[in-house]
Amino acid sequence: QVQLVESGGGLVQAGDSLRLSCAASGRTFMSYAMGWFRQAPGKEREFVAAISWGGSSTYYSDSVKGRFTISRHNAENTVYLQMNSLKAEDTAVYYCAATRGAVTILEHEYEYWGQGTQVTVSS
Numbered sequence: 001q002v003q004l005v006e007s008g009g010g011l012v013q014a015g016d017s018l019r020l021s022c023a024a025s026g027r028t029f030m031s032y033a034m035g036w037f038r039q040a041p042g043k044e045r046e047f048v049a050a051i052s053w054g055g056s057s058t059y060y061s062d063s064v065k066g067r068f069t070i071s072r073h074n075a076e077n078t079v080y081l082q083m084n085s086l087k088a089e090d091t092a093v094y095y096c097a098a099t100r101g102a103v104t105i106l107e108h109e110y111e112y113w114g115q116g117t118q119v120t121v122s123s
Contacts, residue, residue, distance in 0.1 A: 002026045002112050004096045009117030014088055016121070020081040022096030022114060029077040030054075033103035035110055036070060036081045038092035038119075045095065045107060049081060052103040059105050063089075088123040 008020040022034070035050040049070035050059045058070050064083075072079040079096060094117050097110035104110075 002029065002032060002098050004098060004112055004114035006094065006096045006114045006117040009094060009119045011120045011122065012086055014086060014121055014123045016086050017082070017084045018086065018119060020083065020094055020096075020117060020119070022079045022081075024077045024079070024098065026077070030074045032098040032100060032112075034070075034072060034079040035097045035099070035104070036079075037095045037097060037107060037110075038090075039095070039116075040089075040092040043092075047105045047107065048094070050103050050105055051079065057103055059103065061105075083119070086119075086121045088121050091119060091121050093118050 039045040
């Protein structure tokens, strides 16, 4: 089992950058593929980015491709989401998730979830 804690959210202006972090507990972090999802007010949660356990494979939603970068530091049990050129439509609660399976963009494949961190982008 793994516990996930997100941090790094906040209020920024359009065009700014933020880096989200997700710290994982446990000694088997390397065994998990990781993903970031987000949920905007009144909308369903949606996929943002995912990374394989070794970091060699990454996936992005079309809405963030070219602006966001997912990475992981296995020695520190942490996964990151670097968000650049933020837009008002990026405003959402961002969730970190982990799966013991292969890296995936599918929300239902993720077994463990953090509590989320709020990102608000003012235009």
